[in-house]
Amino acid sequence: MIAAVAVFGLTSVNAQDTDSSQTAEGKWLIEANTGNATLGNTGFYLSTSDGVTSYNIGFDGGYFVIDDLALKAGLGYGGVSADLGDTSVFSYRIGGKYYVNSMIPITLDLTGASIKDATENPMWLGIGAGYAWFLxxxxxxxPGLRYNHSLNEDFTDEGVFQVNVGFALYF
Structure with a gap:
């Protein structure tokens, strides 16, 4: 399946209309990404293991302030359901995304979460890179790779590495 997506994506890149770039100044961006249950995020995920179910739904949006540079913000809502009780999580993200050569997205952002009834909440500084296949x-x-560095040592002092797949709309 990954090979099929790669072949389809590479052929679609060659079919792009270069006269009206998707990442041009003044355009808008809406993203939905796969997520990671270990930190607050604005992506999509569902995970069940040993009687514990975690879920999240969220979106990011951005505006291209200059060609290839979008300022972004995102919101997410999720929760954890377990035998010991349920909790909810509200997540937020703010940052920027720069497209090198209009097709290699590099992101830098601040991601945080507010966990219901928690004494400490996570906050992360994230950096990521990927490749944009324009369809x-x-x-x-x-698809991309991301590293999140914890900014709240009272919550966790560990970083988190992610492999994500994002889907974006440009208008």
Whole structure:
């Protein structure tokens, strides 16, 4: 399946309309990404293991202030359901995304979460990179790698490495 997506993506890159770049100044961006249950995020995930179910739903949006540079913000809502009780998580993200050569997205952002009834909440500084496969003028698939550095040592002092797949709309 990954090979099929790669072949489809590479052929779609060659079919791009270079006269109206998706990442041009003044355009808007809406993203949905896969997520990671270990930190607050604005992505999508569902995980069940040993009677514990975790879920999240969220989106990011951005505006291209200059060609290839979008300022972004995102919101997410999720929770954990377990035998010992349920909790909810509200997540937020703010940062920027720069497209090198209009197709290699580099992100830098601050991500945090507010966990119901928690004494400490996580906050992360994240950096990521990937590749944007444009499927026409308004859609891209963006697989990527991301590293999140914990800014709250009372919550955790460990960093988190992620492999994500993002889907973006441009208008």
């Amino acid at each position: 026409g003028n308004n859609v891209s698939i963006e």
